[in-house]
Amino acid sequence: MRFLTVSGPPSSGKTSVILKALEVLKPKALKVGVMKFDCLATNDDRLYAAHGIDSKVGLSGSLCPDHYFVSNIDDCVDWGIRHGYDVLISESAGLCNRCSPHIKNCTAVCVIDNLMGIDTPKKIGPMLKMADVIVITKGDIVSQAEREIFALKVRQANPLATILHVNGMTGQGAGQLAAIIEHATAVESLRGAMLRVSMPSALCSYCLGETQIGKEKQKGNVRKMILD
Amino acid sequence: MKKLTIAELRATYPYVDDFFDVNGLVVENDSQTVAEYIYNLPYLFLENMGLEHESLIKHFRAFMSSMQGLDKSQVFAVDSLTIIGGTDKSGQREQTEVTIERGEIICIVGPTGSGKSRLLADIEWMAQNDTPTGRRILINNVVPPESWRFSLNHQLVAQLSQNMNFVMDVSVKDFVRLHAYSRMVRKPEKKIDDVISCANELAGETFDPSTPLTSLSGGQSRALMVADTALLSASPIVLIDEIENAGINRIKAMRLLVDQNKIVLIATHDPLLALSGNKRIVVKNGGINQVIKTSKVEKMHLEKIIGLDKVLTEYRERIRNGETLQHIL
Ligand SMILES: Nc1ncnc2c1ncn2[C@@H]1O[C@H](COP(=O)(O)OP(=O)(O)O)[C@@H](O)[C@H]1O
Ligand SMILES: [Mg+2]
Numbered sequence: 001m002r003f004l005t006v007s008g009p010p011s012s013g014k015t016s017v018i019l020k021a022l023e024v025l026k027p028k029a030l031k032v033g034v035m036k037f038d039c040l041a042t043n044d045d046r047l048y049a050a051h052g053i054d055s056k057v058g059l060s061g062s063l064c065p066d067h068y069f070v071s072n073i074d075d076c077v078d079w080g081i082r083h084g085y086d087v088l089i090s091e092s093a094g095l096c097n098r099c100s101p102h103i104k105n106c107t108a109v110c111v112i113d114n115l116m117g118i119d120t121p122k123k124i125g126p127m128l129k130m131a132d133v134i135v136i137t138k139g140d141i142v143s144q145a146e147r148e149i150f151a152l153k154v155r156q157a158n159p160l161a162t163i164l165h166v167n168g169m170t171g172q173g174a175g176q177l178a179a180i181i182e183h184a185t186a187v188e189s190l191r192g193a194m195l196r197v198s199m200p201s202a203l204c205s206y207c208l209g210e211t212q213i214g215k216e217k218q219k220g221n222v223r224k225m226i227l228d
Numbered sequence: 229m230k231k232l233t234i235a236e237l238r239a240t241y242p243y244v245d246d247f248f249d250v251n252g253l254v255v256e257n258d259s260q261t262v263a264e265y266i267y268n269l270p271y272l273f274l275e276n277m278g279l280e281h282e283s284l285i286k287h288f289r290a291f292m293s294s295m296q297g298l299d300k301s302q303v304f305a306v307d308s309l310t311i312i313g314g315t316d317k318s319g320q321r322e323q324t325e326v327t328i329e330r331g332e333i334i335c336i337v338g339p340t341g342s343g344k345s346r347l348l349a350d351i352e353w354m355a356q357n358d359t360p361t362g363r364r365i366l367i368n369n370v371v372p373p374e375s376w377r378f379s380l381n382h383q384l385v386a387q388l389s390q391n392m393n394f395v396m397d398v399s400v401k402d403f404v405r406l407h408a409y410s411r412m413v414r415k416p417e418k419k420i421d422d423v424i425s426c427a428n429e430l431a432g433e434t435f436d437p438s439t440p441l442t443s444l445s446g447g448q449s450r451a452l453m454v455a456d457t458a459l460l461s462a463s464p465i466v467l468i469d470e471i472e473n474a475g476i477n478r479i480k481a482m483r484l485l486v487d488q489n490k491i492v493l494i495a496t497h498d499p500l501l502a503l504s505g506n507k508r509i510v511v512k513n514g515g516i517n518q519v520i521k522t523s524k525v526e527k528m529h530l531e532k533i534i535g536l537d538k539v540l541t542e543y544r545e546r547i548r549n550g551e552t553l554q555h556i557l
Contacts, residue, residue: 098278115395118406122250126278129251129287142395143449144386144463145407145456149396152298152410157250159290172349175358176377197278 001080002087004184005101007127008111009120010093013137015044016168017111017177018089019051024171024178030086032181035076037069037092037101044091054085064207065092066099066199073101074190081188087181100126102196107184109177110161113138114150121150121157126197128154133180134161137168234258234265247291251284252277262288299412306330306384306464307368309351309491314362316515317343322363324516326509328491330464333482335502336495338511344495345389347511348467351493352385353377361514386461388453389469394441400424400452401437407460419460426484427455430476432545447475454481458488465491472498479504479534500537503530 008014022032034055036044041059048055056076060068069092080088092101102108110131112120115138121128128134134154139147147165154163162180166173187193204220235258237244244262248255255265266284274280308329313322328334336344343361350363354372357364365372367384376384396403404423408416420437428434431451435444444452450471457466466485472478482504485492496502503526510517522530543553 098276100278118396122252129278130283140389141391141393143392143453143456144388144461145403145453146394146396148383148461149406149410153250155294156246156291159287159294170349172353172359173377197280198275 001077001085001187002107002182002184003077003080003090003187003190004087004107004109004181005090005092005103006109006111007092007094007101007131008135009097009116009124010095012111012113012116013135013166013168014091014093014111015047017135017137017166017174018091018181019047019053020166020168020171020174021177021181022051022053024175025182028182030182031084032087032089033080033083033085035073035088035090037065037072037090039065039093039095064200064202065095066101069101070195070199073103074193077187077190087184089181094124094127096200097123097127098125098200100130100195100197102126102130103190104194104196105185106187106190106193107132107180108196109133109135109180111135111137112154114142114147118150118153121153124157129158130196131158131161133164133177134158135164135166135177137166139165140167140169230263231261233261237262241292241295243295244292246295247288251279251287304384304462304464306491308366309465310366310369311347311351311516312364312366313516314357314359314364316361316513318513320515322515324519326507326516326519328493330491331486331489332507333486333492333494333505335505335508336493336511337497337502337508338517343511343514345469346514347509347516348387348469348493348495351465352387352467354384383461383463385465385467386457386463387467387469388450388457388471389467390471391469392453394444394449394452396441398441399437400435400439400441400444403441404456404460407456411460411462413460423452423455423459426459427452430454430481430484432475432477445475451476451481454484458484458490464489466493468492468494468496470495470497472496472501500530500533503527503533 006014006018018034032053034048034053036042036055036057039060042057045055045057058068058072073090076090077088090101094100108131110128112124112128114136136151136154151163164173164176166177202221204222205217210217234255263285266281308327310325310327313324315321336347338344346361350359350361351365353359354365354377355363356371401420404420405416408419413419424437431448433445433448435448478501494501502508503522506522508520510520546553
């Protein structure tokens with residue numbers, strides 16, 4: 001089964017570009033499934049269903065979304081293989097910029113948009129810097145010059161990635177993404193696979209449900225700002 | 229390059245600092261090589277940033293080679309662009325094959341929904357029978373390499389449309405500087421002044437270089453986009469989608485672009501723009517219906533339209549400035 005991780009800040013256009021790319025792949029009649037990881041709620045499963053695409057939703061709720069992702073993704077891949085999928089796409093939002101769901105030897109796509117400001121490529125960490133493919137969206141509504149400046153900043157942040165410009169509304173550029181999805185790395189299982197970078201770590205009292213503020217309550221892996 | 233210290237690298241490749249900046253790295257001692265610097269970074273620091281020694285080194289090499297590629301890339305000479313017809317919305321074949329030469333202005337006319345923007349999008353995408361129209365685009369009579377679609381160095385096409393807005397949180401001057409930088413312009417200060425003064429000539433109302441980019445008016449934004457495209461962008465093909473209502477000096481804007489020896493295509497409803505081209509493509513129901521050469525008689529009409537436009541502009545200016553039209557005959 002082909003498997004890839006698609007990540008990107010919230011509202012960057014992940015679902016739109018995936019849908020446009022899958023539209024291009026339609027004539028190939030592949031069995032495609034999407035695993036949507038989110039925190040509290042998502043409507044994306046309905047969007048996928050409206051386009052005739054199977055999807056499953058995982059909501060991390062009160063857990064760290066990344067840790068939730070990594071503790072479920074191997075089962076998702078097993079599930080996909082068990083049900084005879086040709087392609088399985090994991091879609092997840094990067095929330096803290098330090099996180100990244102990308103896995104070694106699994107095609108990794110990061111979706112960002114032109115409206116996020118020129119410092120964004122620098123601010124987004126491994127999710128962008130460790131991706132194989134970076135999809136830039138919303139290029140049709142900003143000036144040509146800003147698009148060029150933004151693309152350069154992305155190139156500087158990740159000089160190894162393939163950069164694609166995809167229009168999530170018209171689907172312009174989706175053909176290339178479709179080819180990447182179709183030829184994503186083949187996997188049999190993720191057991192033993194390695195994350196490209198470690199996940200943000202934390203094990204403090206607040207992880208365990210503490211709600212009261214104050215020194216006495218800060219236990220475990222706590223790090224303090226230097227203010228003076 | 230491997231043996232050079234950071235100080236030496238900085239002298240030859242000023243953009244090396246962007247590498248440190250984009251990765252959140254601070255260089256305190258520039259007498260070491262980049263490899264030494266990276267291997268001396270504390271593990272905990274890298275862990276916090278989500279980085280690793282090996283991959284950082286790999287990124288550094290790729291960074292330098294892609295920036296050098298950008299630096300060396302020359303403006304690619306486009307002498308002609310050819311549109312080979314596909315099908316219209318009903319699946320009927322378009323008969324046409326249209327070739328446009330360097331320095332030509334071609335207008336695209338047709339009612340809303342007829343397919344003007346689609347035609348421009350086909351050109352931007354360098355369509356090869358892979359868009360809904362089935363059109364194909366040739367550059368200098370041959371199929372352009374697929375890789376150009378992704379390349380930063382081969383930006384063949386620059387676009388300007390009514391949907392585009394400036395979104396960056398910087399001043400006009402800093403914006404132009406950033407663009408000049410991304411084009412690796414050697415002496416940016418002169419270029420920056422040129423672009424801004426040219427934009428001011430095109431705009432109805434002038435603006436200061438320190439103005440925040442996002443607070444420019446619609447007209448000022450278009451004027452700056454045109455000036456920037458003409459003077460700073462390396463793209464030899466310029467696609468313009470309905471910017472007529474923007475309140476800029478359209479005649480000057482077109483002349484500016486053509487003077488830079490660009491191929492210009494404009495989708496428009498504006499008779500002044502439509503007749504200022506050498507030819508106009510008429511689209512109907514998604515297909516190229518005919519190509520009309522602007523005739524001598526039409527050029528005479530154009531003079532008349534320009535005259536009318538002047539009168540209209542003058543009236544507008546007067547009324548805007550609180551004057552009356554009382555004494556004008
Ligand atoms: N030859 C064609 N085949 C199929 N669809 C087309 C064709 N030409 C245009 N369209 C579609 O028709 C719609 C309107 O076209 P558009 O280019 O936006 O019109 P205009 O810019 O003239 O107002 C768009 O959705 C476009 O993709
Ligand atoms: Mg249009």
